[in-house]
Amino acid sequence: MAGRSRRVAGAAKNGATAGAPPKPERRPAPSSPREPVGKVDRVLAVPLSQLFSPDPDPTKDFPGQSTEVEGYVVTPGQVVTVALTAPVPEGVDLLDSIWSVLRRKGIGLRRMVLLDDRGRMVSLMTLQLRASTETIRLFESMLLVPVHAGDGFAEVHFLAGSCEVEALESEIHKNGRPFPPPLTIRLPAARGNTGLRPDEWAFLGLLSALGVLDGPDGPTAPMVAELLGIDTATLAERARAVERGLEGVVTGLFSWPSSHESEEGVPS
């Protein structure tokens, strides 16, 4: 049974809605200069039952509770380190239960827990995925964080064109693990992405969840590298890639004159 960290009392917002799949409210937005035309934020409400099968979906044992996948990094061998967060104390049991199921299935390799100063528990899990390299690459190129999950569903955002979503579904079927058809697809209803690729947003989210960006009291570089299962050179390389992406966002944000705003919002 997974251990439990010291619980810290504190108010925390619970964003889950019990019962029906989550309904995000987004408005249309332009695509960014860094992505091909046609990629939009597609929101899928994905049932979690098959993810945890044959074990029951642990999120259903905690109605009204939810967790956010804030970031992740994929390393060779289909190993992914992912940061889940939930408010303390309400979400602690949910995070523990998710870990228990994944560990029992042989997917969960290692876990670290952190109590951050935002009243949250961060569950940093290292998982051995049972998916092909190609499938994982597709996810990395499209999956946007955070992923909100609870009450049997995950609200998953993919930055993708329709062909890419078909390619992802095809890849998953090829691997013999049919992906349950998404219950709801919200068509181009979201913001455009920015200068960061989805996997770079995911890495930034991971650094944020670990408290690396919050000031001098966070974990050091060697500690972060060890937690993520990468070496410090790879950590530095990924951090620089994120910085370059952020520079692109900054350029797009602050050099975009308001007089050039159009319906499409595509910079000339």
Place this chain on the structure above:
Amino acid sequence: MMRLVPSAEELPTGSHAIGLYGSRTEAARTMGSFLRGARSRGQRAMVLTSNDAMLTLYRGEVRKQAPGLLDSVRRIDGPHARPTPVGLRPIPEVLEFARAHPEGATMSGDTIPTFLDRRSLANILAYEDWFDSLRPFPHRGLCPYDLTKIPVDRAHEALERLARAHSHGVLSTDPNPGVRFLQLLLLPHVENPPAEHLGWLARAVDLGLMERDRSEESVELTPRGANFARGLLGLPAFASAAADSSRSRRRALHGRADRPALSRFTPEE
């Protein structure tokens, strides 16, 4: 609604203003400008700081911008607003100075950013509400705020409340884009937002970094926008843009560790 002015010198009598900054040198320049305004209005001035480095920087700027008011800058031990049974209140020295100048005085205490953190934020915002309730008064008051120290996840709440509790404001011109980005959260609560900033805000919403609430009366950071801000404030390439940031946020992701790892992580098998 809060009114923006281009410099602290222009803050009028009767104002209770915030001065946003992203670096110590910017904070000092703003304070020098604030005292220049005191000189032009013939007001006595008081600037209190608990930080020796800021004392030196302030005096350097005051020598340049408002010579003759050098004695206005004083060092105190601890915060210029301290806990009382009814909340934070200014230390007696501040209240006595204000009473001694019923014609109006120019006053500032810079200690709030030093003591601002997640735990103290609510008390500080309540203090600002209380202070603003003292208006109208003949004084000029400046409350400096370090944008790099406001917790990112509380930034929209903090900036909205600060805007509502102050009559005037001076925006930061810090080169760190994270500072420029976060202060966009103020704009819905400002009487005269600059057109360029409004354009940036609209773009931030389009890029999914900020979102308007249903009433369109305020904006918040989206989760991605919050991480964007944290990245700009916390990653070395951007933190170095403000080399004298009052709070060092450089993370040693590119170099060797120079401090022991903290034991905030609990490993589990």
